[in-house]
Amino acid sequence: MLRLSFTQKSGLLILALLLAYALGAPLLQSGDATTQNLSQILTAPNADYWMGTDHFGRNMWLRLAEALQLSLMMAALCVLTSALIGVTAGVLAATRAPWFDRLMDGVVTMILALPGLVLVLIFAAIVPGSFWMLYVAISLIQWIEYFRISRAITQRLTQSPAVQSSQLMGFGEWYIFRRHYWPAIAPQLFTIAAFGAANAILMMASLGFVYVGIQPPLAELGLMIVEHFSYYSDAPWLLAQPLIALALVVLACQLMGRGKSL
Template sequence: MISSLSRTQKTGAGLLLLLVAYAIFGPMLQNGDATAQDLNHILTPPNSEFWLGTDHFGRNMWIRLADALQLSLMMAALCVLTSAVIGVTAGVLAATGGRWLDRGLDALVTMILALPGLVLVLIFAAIVPGSFWMLYVAISLIQWIEYFRVSRAITQRLTRSPEVQSSKLMGFGQWYIFRRHYWPAIAPQLFTIAAFGAANAILMMASLGFVYVGIQPPLAELGLMIVEHFPYYSDAPWLLAQPLLLLALVVLACHLMGRGRTQ
């Protein structure tokens, strides 16, 4: 698996592993709570006690950024997993389940695409502001479509292949045909979709933080932190730069991993 990745993809994977390590182990390296306020240390620059300084409420930025990154990575992982399972399942069923099922699923996709993805996520987020799980459902509802389209197109092509026809004539069931013929052709295409889907999920959640319908304070979320820190860009520019840089790095890592595979 690793040997089949290009140098660019390996760079992205290495960067992502570093970010995951910081998100998991970062809070263990400093004592404290991401939501604990200390008004005696407001806007403290980075020093030996507070490695990344403190925010406008005296909260430890090292811990808050790690918590925010944990939230973003969790959202990305859940959305990718859910969207892939739903999209691949629906795509294979649409290609093999008959004309009416194919038309029905295609109509559902058309209805979802009638609204821009971010607008649809915004509508769901506005129903229950601050709900992580509502954001997860909304983003997954948008992202499964890409998996559906790819899986459907590949499966439709393979259903007419001699290999699949031979398996059917020999009496093999649909599960065997999926494992033997469909999945090996679909799986390589999912890596790129998943990488870009993870980046889009993180950006969508951050974008909702800009309009205050995403994750709510005092929880740490990269988009919300950028908005909260913006008024202090002149007094503490490092405070605004940190969530911006972290957001850029995690999206960059996903995009690098999404580059085409080597042959």
């Protein structure tokens, strides 16, 4: 059973609070995150607009929640997909014929030939503003870490007496994976997943900075920071909100990854 350290619990708490806000905000205040009200431009936080309005009079309480939903969904999808592909490929590379291991090593080398963000930019340029294209691009990069860890652990275990005994007794590959490989791989995945989630969110925000990521009127943290920067003197709270949200969600993931399990 996975036991979390105090640092990891702190990160999990911050992430839970952000998720609760992202999902619960639309239930607490009616409206739409994209509806413009030009008579309420740059309104400071008040009883009607709890976090004020942006330069188009849109409700920041709802827009920030939508942006967090998008970021957290991207992180979750990338982590799940990357882990599934990486662990599967890593175990197969370590247990199959040597030619398959060499093939996978060549694939990894080709992907690593370009910096990760550059590769994501190339995919984003193919279909600008597509959430799913960004998801594919980020997952294409992140599965490599899961692959490397899974292959290294599996290669070490294939020659262990426990695995060889199971093979001699006629147990299938699924049983061997579930009984021997997975218990050794799983503890390492939590840290990789936490840092991977933070990187996925930062990558999507970075694309928003250069206007090749999620496009308006959808709310995305990186895009919101760029859009609001021009108003930092007239409405400083407007720029601070997405900055703080981005910092908190990345901090939560980093804390969950840095803490050591007991």
